[in-house]
């Protein structure tokens with residue numbers, strides 16, 4: 001999942017699973033057969049698959065666990081190396097609600113914590129991608145063992161335009177601005193040279209150390225990212241969370257009708273200003289036909305667009321990644337922005353309801369430090385009513401201030417403020433730990449209470 005977004009696998013389904021009380025062994029057995037099914041694709045297999053052809057991987061699955069899920073499956077955090085508070089308290093906790101500046105969660109259907117009335121506690125998240133219009137090979141979970149909620153693929157998301165590229169429900173190309181993870185998500189050979197040519201001297205702006213996404217590796221502070229451990233982990237020398245990552249997940253419903261009405265009333269140009277990109281994915285200052293993805297991500301703000309005449313300062317992409325406008329100069333700004341990057345792995349979804357269909361984004365952000373990455377971005381930038389020099393405005397796409405909201409567009413001849421309503425609302429969210437292959441195998445085989453003396457010794461030996 002860190003290595004690839006499986007863009008060629010256009011069907012997706014997210015399983016939100018709650019393990020029923022007393023059914024832990026059966027849950028583990030189902031997860032064990034899933035782990036052994038060959039569908040959980042390692043980074044190495046993606047690499048090998050790509051060398052042959054992408055078609056050699058026709059289906060992929062990733063499995064992640066909330067803190068309550070790990071506990072339920074008998075993995076308890078080690079006192080010497082506990083999990084960081086955001087993960088152990090959970091996105092669904094009252095504290096995280098305040099920190100993330102969520103105004104209301106009354107509409108939430110699920111979260112990662114226990115004890116919310118009427119809200120499902122999700123223990124396990126299974127993400128599944130496979131070839132469009134084919135049957136999936138994954139064995140479905142048993143409803144006697146799990147309470148099951150699924151969030152299904154939006155079949156329109158790849159079909160709206162002839163280019164076959166992913167579009168979110170408002171019609172914008174998505175998944176463009178992604179970090180290049182050194183040593184893991186780097187293009188090689190000719191495609192690397194092409195990407196460098198297209199991005200020019202901005203190419204390095206995107207390159208981020210692996211420890212920003214994978215636990216146990218060198219990060220942007222030139223430190224090894226902290227690896228929590230669980231008491232039951234038997235191996236000495238490394239820890240349970242090595243090679244893992246955290247997923248910040250939100251199911252966000254999008255009001256496509258309201259957005260369309262806004263588009264009709266205000267024009268597509270204003271909609272593009274809200275997002276900060278053209279619908280075809282190119283930056284707002286771009287002239288002419290679309291360029292490559294690498295060219296689409298090669299821009300800065302500080303000098304070229306200091307006033308926000310091209311991309312307004314409060315636009316979704318400028319808030320969620322202010323690029324070079326953070327520090328005292330361009331280089332320190334780019335260095336700072338690398339401390340707050342997200343690898344986005346979400347997919348658009350569609351839900352059938354009695355009154356028709358509802359679309360949205362199943363947002364997934366991979367990161368190694370929930371506090372410094374996802375939560376910082378959410379609290380200080382996206383949901384911050386005083387972001388930059390703005391006042392009483394939050395993100396025009398995902399902000400949660402009450403309606404009517406305002407949005408400042410510098411340079412508009414007709415005045416600089418647009419009035420808008422909320423176009424999105426979150427229906428649930430949680431933090432999940434995506435284990436490396438060894439830890440996944442451990443979770444599904446390990447039985448609670450079967451802790452050995454060797455495990456105690458090994459844990460004590462880890463520095």
Ligand code: HEM
Pocket residue numbers: 168169170172173174175176177178250252253254275277316317318320321342360361363377378382397398424
């Ligand atoms: C329904 C909700 C959302 C929609 C429709 C949406 C849509 C988009 C679109 C169209 C882009 C531009 C394409 C691209 O750069 O790949 C984008 C970029 C981005 N979004 Fe969102 N997004 C949503 C929620 C969120 C949330 C909740 C966050 C984080 C808290 C977020 C963080 C980002 C980031 C970091 C970028 C890349 C910015 C850059 O590096 O230039 N998005 N989003």
